Amino acid sequence: MIEGVKQIVAVASGKGGVGKSTVTVNLALAMAARGKRVGLLDADIYGPSQAQMLGIAPGTRPRMIDESTMAPIEAHGIKAMSMAFMVDVETAMVWRGPMVAGAFQQLLNQTAWGELDYLFIDMPPGTGDIQLTLAQKVAVAGAVIVTTPQDIALLDARKGIEMFRKVNVPVLGVVENMSLHVCSNCGHAEPIFGEGGGERVAALYQTEVIGRLPLKLSIRERSDSGCPSVVAEPDGEVAGYFNAMAERVDQQLGTTVRKGPSIGFS
Template sequence: MTRIEQAVRQSLGEIIPEELGVDLVSAGTVTEIEEQEGRVRLVVHPGYPCASRLPALRREIEERVTPLLEGRELALDLSVRIKPHRAQHDMPAMMQAANVIAVASGKGGVGKSTTAVNLALALHAEGAKVGLLDADIFGPSQPIMLGLPKGTRPETRDGNAFVPVMAHGIQTMSMGYLVTEQTPVVWRGPKASGALTQMMQQTLWHDLDYLIVDLPPGTGDIQLTLAQKIPVAGAVVVTTPQDIALLDAIKGVEMFRKVDIGVLGIVENMAVHICSNCGHEEHVFGQGGADRMGRDYDTPVLGSLPLSLRIREQADGGTPTVAADPDSAEARLYMDTARRMAARLSLTREGRRAFPKVVMQH
């Protein structure tokens, strides 16, 4: 390594993107530093979607590195490369989806589905190819949150494969597409688990970087089926600051650890209510609980979302916050949370793809 190359590497080791938490070199994003005739070629590939951050990152790299080149030109290749990451028990990643991320909660009513859809839309806005699977077999809500017309049904191919329904730029699948709103799903656990497996494996997901799975609340059959049959790269647990919600969230974290699925972090929902008239802040459900849980279980808080009438209205209206008002403070919080989630995943060990099935014909 030349003197200039060493100086460039040392300088890049001082750049720490907020969502990454570690420097570019330690994160493995610097893949090439090469001194060439009259220039230095530098290749930096962040492993998570961050389209909104790339211009600022490019400027920072150029400002730090250019003075070190002794008059040589900087040829900077800065682009995102999303790879599959290790799933539980080293299961190979799905051919159609590099990384499956489960969004879970220990109990209902904490805003898990609203969080899941906004995280999916945020990853898409940052440049990733994203799918959203509504795995709440008994209470699917994503079709309404995505604003899809009543009676929306997925196309089928070859009689046994579903074409994902496109909504706001992401690929989606839900039990809500297969039953009417008035039809309750009255199934025992094994049949519900079979439905999850069918939707996951028989949907023609197309070249996804991330498949976000909106799980039902709790730690039951659906979660166990996911852990046994689907390669999951990481999980996010959604909670509120309320003590009872935190107790259930802890069970969710422990469940994922028992089945060898890494917990990427906690999302604290309804953390604070800000009065729309006077701006007074009030912690309706308590304060600091997620931070304490994060410290106790060595799990970072990825984001903290307010108790907001607008978030609820936008989700109920079929245009979630990130799509409805991308420049709002709430949307920026979801964007920050999604980047932290994906960045943390990018720091985990890389996984492997499953080999495609080869059929020999004579």
């Protein structure tokens, strides 16, 4: 375990574009709203987005505590660390896998997180080097899988769940994003990406759907503006979805502590 951090939760997806980062930041903020001490690590080295979602100004750099330890950046009551704090937003990270895995370990282990109840890790999409490094080196308490209802996204979500199962990381549940679109003009509701996919995947892997999110313009706008829905409208409908997710994660992990890293692939 990382000293002072009680629970580490990976938020993952089998593919990009399903809203994983938006779910991660709002889930972390909802957990903080429950009175928990929360950190957020943006592990997407190639495409970090949490700095913008948290409203942290471009060019912000972490304070160095000593030669090898950084202080996290605080925003909206949570502690955050991201590759976006190390490089300019225009800089492309043209790195091979080992360099990316090394950068991830530095961000994770050389940040002075302090006392945290939960550290949420916004994983890059897929099942690559960072996922493997996380499973082998870190005591992950559980994973949340984000998907959308269409069949292609569900195929990739299954791969993500299989990966975590192979390394003995419990899957806490599935979040089905963009599950329903409600027309802002007429109020007609339609599952334009399909329906029931989250339940099918959850049933297949003996887990549960811990949340369904509508395809709603305000969710995207709030994240882009640096003030996510849970902070912008704490009593609103969208915040209610994330609060329910945070409550379910807390129910599952609140009394357990993962003692050691998972067994990795050979």
